[in-house]
Amino acid sequence: MKEFAKNDYYIQTFFVIVGIAASAIGFQTWAVLAFYFIAGVSQLISFLLRLFINKRKSTLYIVYGITILPVWISLLVIILLKQNNDLTDFFGFILFSALFYSPVMALLYVYDTYNQYKNLNIIIDESIDL
Numbered sequence: 001m002k003e004f005a006k007n008d009y010y011i012q013t014f015f016v017i018v019g020i021a022a023s024a025i026g027f028q029t030w031a032v033l034a035f036y037f038i039a040g041v042s043q044l045i046s047f048l049l050r051l052f053i054n055k056r057k058s059t060l061y062i063v064y065g066i067t068i069l070p071v072w073i074s075l076l077v078i079i080l081l082k083q084n085n086d087l088t089d090f091f092g093f094i095l096f097s098a099l100f101y102s103p104v105m106a107l108l109y110v111y112d113t114y115n116q117y118k119n120l121n122i123i124i125d126e127s128i129d130l
Contacts, residue, residue: 001055005117008046012110015042019106036099039106044072046113060112067105071098 019038026032047065050057074091081087 001053002117002120004049004053005113005120008050009110009113009117012039012043012046012113015039016106016110035106036102040068040072040102043068043106043109047109058112058115060108060115064105064109064112067101068098070094071102074098 016039019035022034022038023032026034043064047061047068050061051065071094074094077091078088078095
């Protein structure tokens with residue numbers, strides 16, 4: 001678990017930095033949305049992997065799931081139901097609002113992976129001292 005937490009933290013940090021760089025490079029075009037997919041896909045995979053690990057979940061992890069999973073579900077619904085304007089308008093509103101809060105949630109998720117890694121180090125170091 002300690003190795004997973006360490007790798008997860010470094011991977012999430014890497015993808016957030018790459019996403020910010022890609023958005024900065026493509027700021028004049030729609031490439032600014034690259035951040036959402038570069039950081040978001042890696043965090044979704046990490047979130048789902050951590051979901052099945054039998055460890056206590058942090059409050060930040062739970063809040064992240066509540067705020068970000070509807071974004072991915074909305075994107076999927078919009079892709080699958082292109083012809084139904086009533087539904088796609090509703091789910092489009094969710095996607096639009098996520099443009100504002102998801103970068104903050106992405107940074108908070110990296111912070112949460114750091115805390116998980118740090119806490120595992122403290123627990124393991126304390127058990128060695130005993």
